[in-house]
Structure formats: C-alpha cells, structure tokens
Amino acid sequence: GAVVSQHPSRVICKSGTSVKIECRSLDFQATTMFWYRQFPKQSLMLMATSNEGSKATYEQGVEKDKFLINHASLTLSTLTVTSAHPEDSSFYICSARVPSGGTENIQYFGAGTRLSVL
C-alpha cells in the first residue's frame, strides 16, 4: 500500500506553545489529506480535510484558528496546534487519499503523533 509518513511521533510541550505536525505522502501525490484526532480507547474523529492549494475544510466544532492546516504541496500537509493547552493532549493522525480514478478513495494513514501538553 501507499506510504504516509507523519512526524514527529511524539511531542511534549509546555502550555501556550505551538506545535507543528507534518504529514507526507512518500510515493504518491495527494491532493487531499485528512487530519484526525483520537482519544484513548475511542474512535478517530475527523478534524479537517486538507486540500492542496486551497483552504482546509473544518468539521463542525473544530476551531480553525487553533488548528492551522497548510497543504502547500502535493506531498505535504501540516497541522499546527497553536497555543496548546492540556486539553489539546491527544493522538493526532493524518491520512492521504490515493487517487484511483474511481469512486473508491482509500485513505492511508500515518503512524500518528502523540501530543502531551504540560
């Protein structure tokens, strides 16, 4: 399957600082990437859809000014958690959709980033 790389895998930061997470598609071009958040023992919740060359589409309840998304190239999307607070501590996962030309659009996921805000 397609490879999606996510970095860093883990980050610990102080409250009030900003953290940037990178998501790269290594062997394919992804016009669309997705950012998810996952709390312990829970499912993945979609935060936003990242579109190359345009603004991200955020899900209801997700603060776009707090979770900044940039998709500047066909292989890279970044999520910046601004002014992080302890309640932002979570597992953040990105995915990239592999273009298939059909209706199926399989998403391949990165390994996730464990964010801990002290």
Add this chain to the structure above:
Amino acid sequence: GESVGLHLPTLSVQEGDNSIINCAYSNSASDYFIWYKQESGKGPQFIIDIRSNMDKRQGQRVTVLLNKTVKHLSLQIAATQPGDSAVYFCAEIVGGNKLTFGTGTQLKVEL
C-alpha cells in the same frame, strides 16, 4: 444522525480459531466500506474494502461480508494469530470523500 457502530467492544479468541468482528451502519446511502486495523500507538492500517454492490470479498486470511438489507458488515479472520491482536474499525465513505469510523472492536488473541 447517521453513524457507524460496532456490536462488540472486545473479542477474545484462541490462537488458530476464526474471528468474526461485526459492524452495524445506519447510512443507507453509504456505498463503500473499509476495515482498518490499529495496533497500539500506531495509525490505522488498511485491511480490506468492499463496495455496496458486492456482498462478499476475500483477501488473505480475511473476508468481508456485507448485508445491505440489515445494514450489517462483518470481518472474518481465519486462523487468528497473535499478530492479529489490535483494534479493528469499520468505516464508511460519506459523500465519496470523508470516512466515518465506527467505535472499534478490541481483538485479543489468547495463546
């Protein structure tokens, strides 16, 4: 609202036995489903997919069954191995783009 959910939060099986993980969905317009496997501390890994115009699809040691009449999806794992221990999610494609994940089932393989 529409949702995708699982019947069993935890499933324990003996090594070598077959596993069946179930999923109920409520969006009758869903036309594509995917099963993912997530190991602890990692991202979801694609296992198998199925379109709504199919009722069965087989992969290596895995089979997905789709019953549109009762909106039920299942993942069968043959000869379950310790490496199969993980959380399994079913997910549906909404609007041809976004994935909606179910609540997940923890599969535990006992030696």
